Amino acid sequence: MRIARIVSGGQTGADRAALDAALHAGIPYGGWCPAGGLAEDHPAPPGLLADYPALREASSGDPAVRTRLNVRDSDATLVVREAVHSPGTDLTLALAEELGRPCLVTAGDTDAVTAWLEGLALGLTLNVAGPRESEQPGSYAATQALLDRILERNA
Template structure:
């Protein structure tokens, strides 16, 4: 039986993006994605930027993160957005996350918010979309949500484990 998730796609920004890429690497799942020209990220603004650590990513012609966001949504089967619980005091949707949601809608791509307690439901939802999926993971930068990297790493690790037939860890 082919795997549910064939690749994790993300743009490599700090926070959710990197947590997802590192979780996929740790699980032996292919990582892909578009990043801004020069490999720009908020913590790595100078060329080669994040490409030094994530050579699997490809540069867009533009240094603007919006192009990276659109191309990652377009080139994926589905987008999963990881963000803080909106019931958390002070939690807001980041501009990049809102853009991702809008682009998924305009490109007709399925999109779903996912949190720690949503792993089983998310995998059931993904199974309805097929197998060998390229899943775009998006969400806030670390500067917009301190702890985003760790949350994303745990959620994507659990998602990959569960989609492969194992139970999520106790962190889910």
């Protein structure tokens, strides 16, 4: 199996789609979320942890802390986004470069993602990131559709 585990920070949009796609495919999920499990649609503790108990709380509510931890603890990062500015996504890209982790940015090209993954090790932990839903409406649906296609090929 090429992708053994999917991690994300759990924010609305691409992050949340990654967790749900992993659950749908029966692949272990995890990752770090801000302290209190906070997200746009979960503003109070336990937040995301009530729905995604395999997530771990970072020591801070600052999303940058969980972003660094997720990039650090992954073998590679897939960023799913259109041409939209997202400070959190930009940070993810900078951290992947800083930490020397392979990173691919796509707007949803299944073949490009599959080819990229084939160049990586088997059994990898894949961090999935991208804009939150409020920054890029439709990012959840687009990311989940892409990951569903990718995970069908995950052999």
